[in-house]
Amino acid sequence: MNKKILIAGLIICAYLIAATSTVMAADETKVFYDGSGDVIDETGGTNPDITDIDFDEITYQKEDDQVTLELEFVGNIKKSSGLLLTLELETSENLYTYAYFNVGGLEEEYGIVTTEEGDEDLDITITGFDTKKLTFKFNLISDDEDYVSMAIYTAKVNEQMEDPYYDIYPNILTIQVTIDGPSEGKVDEAIQFFGEANGGKEPYEWEWHFDEDLEIDSSEQNPEFTFDAPGEYEVQLFVTDNEGNIGFNTSTIKINGGSTNGDGNSGEESPLLLFVGLIVIIVIVGIAVVVYVVRR
Incomplete structure (x- = not known):
């Protein structure tokens, strides 16, 4: 289930990447605003009381081939159970993805660069957990790459993998x-x-x-x-x-695997079982005939 929720985050980020493409010049600092109090629950409503995954400001900075992304949160972002975080940065050449999840006792994270030649590992450094600011640092494959778009997805679920809350950048109207x-x-x-x-x-x-x-x-x-x-x-x-x-x-x-009957077994009979059953019937009939002949 944790993998499925993470996949949902990746799909959402892919949607947002496609919908918000803007090319920026090299070596630039840019600030994006997401707004606070916009954490969404499973019904589509917002819950301003959920602050630990509610980010309201993103700072993008590129110097040569190094990218620094800073996420400002309303509350302290904790690397605790139930957290999911996905970040995707699209440049003019490649797609950079980072994902982290800590659900159901399983904690994993990975970074990937998607290029025309395929995927390769992304060496990324993250600092700031247990504070209100997360900082991501990584190197682009080339310093000629220009910013195109970015998408961020944070989510929190309980131990039963239920009652999800999530925040998304860029903001979308929840349908x-x-x-x-x-x-x-x-x-x-x-x-x-x-x-x-x-x-x-x-x-x-x-x-x-x-x-x-x-x-x-x-x-x-x-x-x-x-x-x-x-x-x-x-x-x-x-x-x-x-x-x-x-x-x-x-x-x-x-x-x-097939329709079930009252005892929980499949309602579709195996050809082997049918064959064995037929042999049993033939044997029983044969024995009955022999007994009848002997008694006569």
């Missing part, structure tokens, strides 16, 4: 998104899902994700999808309105 569909299904069964959106400005664009490959699985409002393996899947729906505002929601579906 209320609803997913309707079954909670269980079968492998190789076409399952119908329904999406609904309220708020923003129509028409909407729909983006469904049914697995963890980050690929768009459907652009329809009410798609059908077939799962090819049993397991528990998190369905994600992202909606973009006519002005580029975004909303999203998730739901969970359990996919079984």
